[in-house]
Amino acid sequence: MRKILNYYRPVRMVVLVNIIAFALLFLYKEPYDRNTIYWGLCVxxxxxxxxxxxxWKACGDEYIFLIVAMLVSMGNIMIYRLDKQLGIKxxxxxxxxxxxxxxxxxxxxxxxxxxxxxxxxLGTSLVLFLLTLLLGDSIQGATNWIVIKGHSFQPSEPIKILFIFFLACYYKYPEQLKSFQITLGDRNFIIGSKSILAATAYTYMLFLVLQREWGSALLFFLIYFTLLYVFEENIKVLLANGIIALLGSAFGYLFVYHIKVRVDIWLNPWADIAGKGFQIAQSLFAIGSGGFFGKGIGLGSPQFIPEVQTDFIFSAICExxxxxxxxxxxxxxxxxxxxxxxxxxxxxxxxxxVVALGITVMFGFQTFIIIGGVIxxxxxxGITLPFISYGGSSLTTSFIALGILQAVSKKVYEMEDETIAQEQ
Known part of the structure; x- marks a missing residue:
């Protein structure tokens, strides 16, 4: 009995956080809304x-879901506090x-x-990219949403998983990307599978750049480069991709107005605090005003930060x-x-x-990019904080990726069980 109670203690901690938080959300503002308690019980x-x-089904790693449950709980609590309707959604x-x-x-x-x-x-990713470019709506300057009967969908979210699976296919069976030869004049050039892999990866990023999805393009490059670093033995390939990244960054800063503005705001948001620097300035004020222990749920003013439910949810949590x-x-x-x-x-x-590492790297770098930006x-x-920011596309895609990671962990546990059985 003691072992069972000890095991269930982590999930009880997650539940306790939800009980306390939804009780505070119920009590902090009159008239009291009983629906808050009902939705808290649902969570x-x-x-x-x-x-x-x-x-019950012994589905592998026993902790990754509990970790994510706590992250989702913090996101649900903060979004519900900011906007009840969005919180319910x-x-x-x-x-x-x-x-x-x-x-x-x-x-x-x-x-x-x-x-x-x-x-x-590859084909599914291409179709989603083309649909986004042809039918997508521009929201906050980025053409990365498809709206169907009032419901918006962000294709770049599932494309992240497809991209990871594409890279995993290559490292499992590199021959699927067949080399070919081209002739220019009297010379023959062999285009190897590694060059085709790089061209395909940068095509993904090019589509995201065309959609003005700069954060997602950066995330795709970091996933691609990290997997190259882990699985590629030729240092020249890493150097070549690093040089391409530096040249692309320099080109973006010099010739793309949107990127230049973002960099200038990063260097000095106070130069235009009422205009372009307003968002990041309000984020810093919110984080600073919260102190170590925060103002309390419902007692801060994070609503002054534009897009606080999505891009700046971390600032609201800190406040x-x-x-x-x-x-x-x-x-x-x-x-x-x-x-x-x-x-x-x-x-x-x-x-x-590759799939497990790619998903892990995706979660890690996505967190670093958005938290690094708001502080x-x-x-x-403009990307979301995994499992915390508001958004159906982001949350559901993250759970699909987590389910795949859970499935891979089950294989690890099965291997360990087989090893133990052989030793006995």
Whole structure:
């Protein structure tokens, strides 16, 4: 009995946080809204049921879901506090995300031919990119949304997973990208698979640049370069990609007005604090005014930050939950990355290894890019904070990726069980 109670203590901590937070959301403002309690119970029920199913079916790593449950809880609490209607929508997306989490876990476990579908991943990505460019709506200056009957969808979110699967296919079966020869004059040039891989990866980034999705383009490059660093033995390939990145960054700053503005604001937001620097300045004021322990849920003023529910949700957390609340978010993301790296190192299949590492790197760099932007560590880019920011596309895609990572962890546990059985 004591062992069971000790094991369930982490999930009880997550539940306790939700109980306290939703009680505060219920009490901080009159007239009291009983729906707040009902929605809080929904969140608690989803977390408990999901944790029970993972334990009952022995679905691999027992902690990555608990880590994410705490991150989602902090996001739900803050979004509900800022806007009840958006908070309710986010809780509904959370429930849908959990369904997709288990569905992606089951499908990845059920089917064994994921490594043979390289061109399907490429084709699907191309179709989504073209649909976005042709039919997409421009929101906040970026043409990265498809709106269908009032519901918006961001294709670049699922494309991240397709991109990781494409890279995993290459490292599993490099021959799927066949080399070819071109003749220029009297000379013949062989275009190898590594060159084709690089060209394809940069094509993904080019589509994102055309959509003015600078943050996502940076994220795709970091995923690609990290996997190159881990799996590529030729240092010249890394140097060539590094030079391309430096040249692209320099070109963007010199010739793309939007990037130049972002860099200038990063260097000195106070020069135009009422205009272009307003957003980052308000973010810094919010983080600073929260102190170590925060003003308390509902007692701050994060609503003065534009796009606070999405890009600047971390600033709102720091203002009302304090620097300690912000540090908790960062540490939870670090622990999630640690568990992901551990899974990637332990699994034997190269395809599973690349998928696990790619998903972990995606979560890690996405967190670094957005938090680094809102605290003025790096230039600001408009991407979401995984599992915390408002947005159905981001949340559901993150849960699909988490379900795949959970499935890979199950393979690791099965390998360990087989090893123990052989030793006995």
């Amino acid at each position: 608690i029920g989803i977390i408990y049921l999901s944790h029970f199913l993972l334990r 986010q809780i509904i997306w959370f429930a849908i995300g959990i369904i997709l989490f288990f569905l992606s876990y089951y499908m990845y476990r059920k089917f064994r031919f994921w490594s043979r579908w390289m061109y399907l991943y 009302e939950m304090g620097i300690f609340g912000g540090v908790a978010v960062v540490l939870l993301c670090f622990i999630l990355a640690y568990r992901g790296f551990k899974i990637a190192l332990a699994v034997e299949s190269i395809f599973d290894k 003025k560590l790096i230039p600001l880019t």
